[in-house]
Structures are given as structure tokens and as C-alpha cells.
Amino acid sequence: MATTQPETRVVFTEKIGPSVGMWVMIAIAAASTALMVFPVWKTGAVILPVVSFVLLAWWLRSLSITTIVTDRQLFVGDAHIDRGYITGATGYDSEDARTARGTGLDARAFLMVRPWAKSAVRIDIHDETDPTPYWLVSSKRPMELAAALTS
Numbered sequence: 001m002a003t004t005q006p007e008t009r010v011v012f013t014e015k016i017g018p019s020v021g022m023w024v025m026i027a028i029a030a031a032s033t034a035l036m037v038f039p040v041w042k043t044g045a046v047i048l049p050v051v052s053f054v055l056l057a058w059w060l061r062s063l064s065i066t067t068i069v070t071d072r073q074l075f076v077g078d079a080h081i082d083r084g085y086i087t088g089a090t091g092y093d094s095e096d097a098r099t100a101r102g103t104g105l106d107a108r109a110f111l112m113v114r115p116w117a118k119s120a121v122r123i124d125i126h127d128e129t130d131p132t133p134y135w136l137v138s139s140k141r142p143m144e145l146a147a148a149l150t151s
Helices: 020-037 044-062 094-101 142-150
Strands: 010-016 065-070 073-076 079-082 086-092 110-112 120-125 134-138
Touching (some): 065 134, 086 142
16 A cells, blocks of 8 residues: 655745846856957857857856745755754845845855845754754845745
8 A cells, every 4th residue: 555645835936046237247258258369260259259158158057046945845956954953034135134144154054145136044953963053045035935934
């Protein structure tokens, strides 16, 4: 007889991708390779910017973060933790998040922050076997994420 496991319900999901400004920066960086190569290799002035843009775009997309909160677990990028270890969550606006990433940061904290997401959530952790006191995670909707984790 097969046992059925209860379904896991997704409570919150968010994807933090690069901002428009980051895409403009890699387009400028790729285009600037044409200026460097043009005096030496005319054909390369066309090929190299395209190759550079593709590689930089692939790299930039790899920096995206997906956050998923279920009834049982929290997934942030490749990291995950059972919600039983989460003791609290606090959403920070851009100014408070700046302090949390800077002078208020504990060196033992787990960080999943991106410069294009100004706000963040501090997720307090209590696990006797893990010295990590909290996770600091970038979020565009920090209050919603904190509410999903504390409900």
C-alpha cells in the first residue's frame, strides 16, 4: 500500500532579476570591445561585441535569485531551510537594508543579496548545529516575504 504525503502549498514566490541599469551596463561594456578591437581586427569589431554581450548576459542572468516559501521550507536560490528553524523575519526598506548589509551585519550571517534589489529581509534562525544567526535576503516585497515566513 502506497503512502501519500500531504501536499506542500507555496505561500510566497519571488524572482529578483537584474535591473534595467545592469542590462545597459553590459550592453555598453560589450559595445566598448568593438572600440578596442577595431584598429587591429575589423571583422572582430563586429563579432567580439556580440560574443561579449552573450557571455555577459548569461552571467548576469545567473545572478537572479528565486525565493520560494512553502508550508515547510524556505528556498532562496540553491539554499533551503526547514521553516521549523526560522524564529522570526523582519522586512527592511532600502535604508534599513543598507545598514543591515553594512555596519549592522554579523559576519556569520548567510547572505543572498543583490545590488539591484535595495530592500531585504532578515530571517532569524535557531539551529543548535549551525552557527548562522540569520539569513539576509534581497527582496522587492520584503514585508510580504516577512509576513509569509511568520504566518
